[in-house]
Amino acid sequence: MDHSALRRSLACGLTIATIAAGARVSGAADPPNAAFAQIGADALATQKAPGFSFAVVHDGAVVFAQGFGVADVERKVPVRPDTRFAIGSLTKQFTATAILLLAQRGRLGLDDPLVKYLPSFPNAAAITLRMLLNQTSGLHNYPLLTEHSWPTQGAIALDSLIPILATDKPDFTPGARWEYSNTNYALLSAVIAKAGSLDEAAFLRRDVFDPLKMTASGYGYAAQRESGIAKAYQGRAPFEAQPPVSLDLFSGAGAVVSNAVDVAAWDVALMRGTLLDASSMHELWTAGQLASGASVPYAMGFVPSQLAGHREVWHNGLAPGAGGYCFNAIFPDDKLAVIVLSDGADFTGVPEQMAARVLAAYAPSAATAAAAGAPPTPAPGEIPAVTARAKDWWHRLQTGTVDLSQVEEHFAQRLTPELLAQVKASVAQLGAPTDWIYQGSQSVPGGVVYRYWIRVDGIPHVWSIVLTPDNKIAGSQLQ
Numbered sequence: 289m290d291h292s293a294l295r296r297s298l299a300c301g302l303t304i305a306t307i308a309a310g311a312r313v314s315g316a317a318d319p320p321n322a323a324f325a326q327i328g329a330d331a332l333a334t335q336k337a338p339g340f341s342f343a344v345v346h347d348g349a350v351v352f353a354q355g356f357g358v359a360d361v362e363r364k365v366p367v368r369p370d371t372r373f374a375i376g377s378l379t380k381q382f383t384a385t386a387i388l389l390l391a392q393r394g395r396l397g398l399d400d401p402l403v404k405y406l407p408s409f410p411n412a413a414a415i416t417l418r419m420l421l422n423q424t425s426g427l428h429n430y431p432l433l434t435e436h437s438w439p440t441q442g443a444i445a446l447d448s449l450i451p452i453l454a455t456d457k458p459d460f461t462p463g464a465r466w467e468y469s470n471t472n473y474a475l476l477s478a479v480i481a482k483a484g485s486l487d488e489a490a491f492l493r494r495d496v497f498d499p500l501k502m503t504a505s506g507y508g509y510a511a512q513r514e515s516g517i518a519k520a521y522q523g524r525a526p527f528e529a530q531p532p533v534s535l536d537l538f539s540g541a542g543a544v545v546s547n548a549v550d551v552a553a554w555d556v557a558l559m560r561g562t563l564l565d566a567s568s569m570h571e572l573w574t575a576g577q578l579a580s581g582a583s584v585p586y587a588m589g590f591v592p593s594q595l596a597g598h599r600e601v602w603h604n605g606l607a608p609g610a611g612g613y614c615f616n617a618i619f620p621d622d623k624l625a626v627i628v629l630s631d632g633a634d635f636t637g638v639p640e641q642m643a644a645r646v647l648a649a650y651a652p653s654a655a656t657a658a659a660a661g662a663p664p665t666p667a668p669g670e671i672p673a674v675t676a677r678a679k680d681w682w683h684r685l686q687t688g689t690v691d692l693s694q695v696e697e698h699f700a701q702r703l704t705p706e707l708l709a710q711v712k713a714s715v716a717q718l719g720a721p722t723d724w725i726y727q728g729s730q731s732v733p734g735g736v737v738y739r740y741w742i743r744v745d746g747i748p749h750v751w752s753i754v755l756t757p758d759n760k761i762a763g764s765q766l767q
Contacts, residue, residue, distance in 0.1 A: 290321060292625045299741075312616075313467060313537070318351045318650075319649040319650065320321055321351075321352055322369060323649050324342070324344055324352040324646065324649075325354060325650075327645045327646065328340075328342045328354060328356045328642070329356070330360045331356065331628075331638050331639075331641075331642050332356045334635075334638055335524050335525040336524060336632055336634050336635045336636075336638055337357065337527075337612055337613070337630040337631060337632025337634070337635035337638070338357050338359075338360045338361050338521050338527050338630075338631055338632055339355065339356055339357025339359050339366070339367035339371075339518065339519070339630065339631055340355070340356055340357060340367060340527075340612070340628055340629060340630035340631070340632070340635065340639075340657075341353070341354070341355045341356075341367055341369055341370075341371050341373070341547060341548035341628070341630075342354055342355075342356060342548065342626075342627070342628050342642065343369065343548035343549065343551070343552045343625075343626075343627040343631045344624075344625070344626055344627075344646055345555050345556060345624065345625040345626075345627070346623060346624050346625075346650070347623045348559070348560065349556075350548050350549065350552045350686060353369035353548055353549055354369055355367030355368040355369055355371055359371050359517075359519065359631060360373070360518070360519050361519070361521065361526075361527055361529075362529075367518065367631075368512055369547070369549055370504060370547050370548075370549055371516070371518055371547055371548075371629075372504050372514075372516055372517045372518065372545055372546065372547045373517065373518050373546065373547065373610025373611050373612065373629040373630070373631065374512065374517065374518075374520070374535055374542075374544075374545055374607045375542075375544050375545065375546050375547065375551070375605050375607075375611065375614045375629060376538075376542045376604075376605025376606045376607040376610075376611055376613075376614055377470075377473075377541060377542050377603060377604065377605035377606070377607075378544065378546075378551070378603055378604075378605040378614055378616050379473070379538070379540065379541060379542045379543055379544040379605065379651050380473050380540070380541060380542075380589035380603060380605075381554075381590060381603060381616070382544055382554075382589070383473050383476050383477060383480070383488065383540040383541070383589060384473075384476070384493055384572060384588035384589035384590075385496065385563060385564060385572065386476075386480050386484070386491055386492060386495070386496070386572060387417060387421065387476055387479065387480065387588075388564055388565065388568040388572060388588070389495055389564070389568075390480065390483050390484050391568065392564070392565060392568055395483045395484060396417065396479065396483040397417070398416070398417050398418045398421070398571070399416050399417070399418055400416060400417050401413055401414070401415065401416055402415040402416065402417065402420070402425075402475065402479075405478065405479045405482045405483065406450065406475060406478060406479075406566070408454065409450075409454050410427075410454060410456075410457075410694065411425070411427075411458050411462055412427065413586050414462040415427070415462045416459075416462075417476070417479060418576070419462055419463060420472040420473070420475055420476050420479075421472070421476065421576070421589070422466070422470050422575075422576025422577075422584060422586055422588065423466055423467060423469060423576070423584070423586045424462070424463055424464075424465065424466050424467075424471055424576060424578060424584060425458075425462050425469070425471075425472055426458040426459050426461055426462050426463075426464065426465065426467070427453075427456070427458055427459070427469050427472060427475070427663070428453075428456035428457065428458060428459050428469065428471060428584050429467075429468070429469040429470055429471060430452075430453060430456070430469075430471050430474070431470070431537055431538075432468055432706075434704075434706040434707075435456075436452050436455075437547035438452070438535055438537060439537065440533045440609070441532070441533075441534050442509060442536075443508075443509050443510070443534070443536060443561075444509065444534055444535055444536035444537055446474070446477055446478055446481070446487070446536075446539050447478075447531075448476060449537070449539065450478060453467070453471050453474065453475070453671075455536070456471070459667070459698070459702065460698065462579075462628040463578055463579035464578065464579060464580075464676035465578065465734070466576075466584035466585065466586065468577065468586070470538070470541035470542065471540035471541075472541075473539070473540040473542075473589075474538075474539045474540055474541050474547075475540075476540050477526070477539045477540025478540075480540070485743040487558070487621060488507065488540055488543075489506075489507035489510070489543075490506055491751045492505075492507055492544075493506075493507075496554075496563065497550075498561070499562075500553050500554060500557050500562070500563075501553065502546065502550040502552075502553055502554065502666060503550070504545075504546060504547045504549070504550045505544065505545065505546040505547075505550045506546075507535075507543050507544055507545070508513055508534075508535050508539075508543045509535055509536040511535070511544075511545040512534065512535045512545060512610060514545075517545060517731075517753070518611070518629075518631040520532075520607075520608075520609060520610055520611050520612060520631060520633065521612065521631055521633065522631075522632070522633040522634060523634060524634060524728055525604075527632065527752050528611075530609045530610075530633060531609055532609050532610070533607070533608060533609025533610055534610075535607060538607055538610075542605060542607045543607075546629075547629065548627045548628075548629050551616055551627045551629070552625065552627055555616065555618050555625035555627070557619065558572070559618065559620055559621050559623055559625070571587075571588060571591055572587060572588045572589065572590060573588075573592055573601045574585050574587055574592065575587055575592050575621045576588075576716035580718050585603065589603060589667055590618075591603060595617075595619075595644060595647060596644070596645070596647060596648070596651070597658065598616055598619050598621065598622055598647060598651065599617070599619060599620055599621050599622075600619050601617075601618050601620065602615065602616060602617040602618065602643075603615075603616055604616075604628040604636075604639070604640075606633060606636075608633065611629075611630075611631065612630035612631040612632040612633055612635055613630050613632060613634070613635040613636050613638075613639070613641065614628065614630060614634060614639070615627070615628045615639030615640060616628075616630045617639075617640075617643040619633050619647060622647075622650065622651075624646070624647065626639075626642065626643040626646045628642055628643075633677075635713070637744070637745070637747035637748075637749060640747075640749070641747055642657075645749070652666055663723055663725055663741065663743075664725060664727065664741050666725050666726050666727075667726050667728040669726075669728070669729070670726035671738075674738050674753075674755065675724060675726060675738075675740070677753070677755070677761075678724075678738060678740055678751065678753045679724060681753055681761060681764060682715070682721065682751065684766075685708075685711050685712065685715045686712065686716050686718075686720075687712070687716075688704050688708060688709070688712040688716040689710055690703060694710070694760065694761055695760060695761050695762075696734075696735075696756050696760040696761060696762040696763075698759075698762075699761065699763055705765065716741075718744050718745055719741060719744060719745055720744075721742035721744050721749075721751070722742075722743045722744075722749060723741065723742055724740050724741075724742055724744045725741040725742070726738075726739075726741075727739040727740060727750065728741055733756075733757050734756060734762060735754045735756040735757065735762045736754070736755055737752050737753070738752065738753050738755065739751070739752045739756050740752075740753075744766075749766055750766075751764070751765075751766055752764060752765045
């Protein structure tokens with residue numbers, strides 16, 4: 289359904305994001321459409337997805353929107369700008385906004401305890417809505433099919449999922465750590481229904497989709513079964529159709545269907561403050577905090593970051609069995625947004641590179657660092673033994689030779705044989721990184737994150753590994 293946390297099962301540790309004002313391109317002349325068309329053509333040539341829709345927003349207007357490839361391989365249906373896709377965890381942006389709208393209306397408070405809405409849920413008295421939004425609740429991720437017999441077909445009531453989620457043991461004390469979990473946003477969907485007196489599908493229709501004229505957008509299995517939605521594929525050409533899964537399973541974490549034109553309207557509304565007031569927008573795009581006061585690499589349905597010195601907020605998404613890899617990046621200070629919605633589960637990394645090239649088209653100063661994927665300058669202070677450890681951990685994940693004696697206790701508990709098998713399959717498909725460039729470290733609760741710029745399958749990524757004071761591996765993530 290999402291992000292590297294579900295997509296590659298690697299986000300069991302931490303990723304670090306920072307916010308920087310940086311340079312701005314607002315008011316800059318729009319590049320010719322041919323430049324964007326070439327970015328799209330290059331992305332299609334990777335053969336990592338049958339098709340995708342690609343849109344660019346600048347200064348409140350859609351300056352480019354085009355479909356590439358096909359939405360249905362068997363019937364050779366071309367992708368158009370208005371082709372609808374299951375957008376996976378881009379849904380979290382809408383769920384978070386619904387919660388903030390209810391907070392603005394006095395229907396709930398972000399620091400309300402979960403027990404007010406779901407009194408029987410584990411740790412409900414200690415978990416706040418803010419923790420759910422910021423992914424610091426400690427609630428176990430879902431839906432891993434090896435852990436429960438999840439319903440996967442047809443209409444699925446959220447009320448039938450909550451009791452199953454309540455049986456999972458929390459991964460850590462609320463507020464103590466950060467860990468991406470779809471459960472947080474499934475529960476927020478239930479909170480919307482209780483505080484807003486409408487289920488999330490109806491709430492979004494009334495308060496978001498209709499006001500913004502997002503006529504192609506919908507929610508859950510009811511939207512999924514409508515005609516004109518791109519099919520879901522996996523692998524590379526020739527592509528294999530994914531076994532179908534109902535979007536109702538993903539609820540507030542990944543149930544929305546939309547198209548690039550509608551997501552563009554959404555991005556414009558956020559940048560203009562059409563839906564949310566200034567205080568709520570600050571909450572939506574600002575990194576959350578742990579109980580200790582340390583920042584976490586997540587805001588509310590967005591990841592706050594920077595790209596080539598430009599402030600960026602983004603999220604990716606994948607609803608397995610319903611859609612492909614999708615990406616929405618907003619550069620608020622530049623009044624710029626890039627939307628890529630695909631039907632390929634293995635399209636990861638490509639939309640990020642497309643967004644970097646779009647930014648570089650507007651800001652030539654970003655071209656070297658972002659557009660071409662040129663290797664960055666190594667950061668000072670690299671520790672050769674740590675770099676060797678980071679490479680060895682990648683190799684062990686890829687070959688299925690993980691030694692749990694090298695792993696921190698809580699992380700080791702999550703590395704079940706089933707999960708390690710999933711990780712092995714995903715990482716083996718990626719191949720070996722061709723570059724390892726040290727990008728610095730940062731202290732976090734319980735250890736130190738070490739980051740490396742690597743190139744995998746020709747696409748730049750950041751590989752992070754967390755080491756505890758006693759040199760145990762406490763997490764890793766591929767961005």
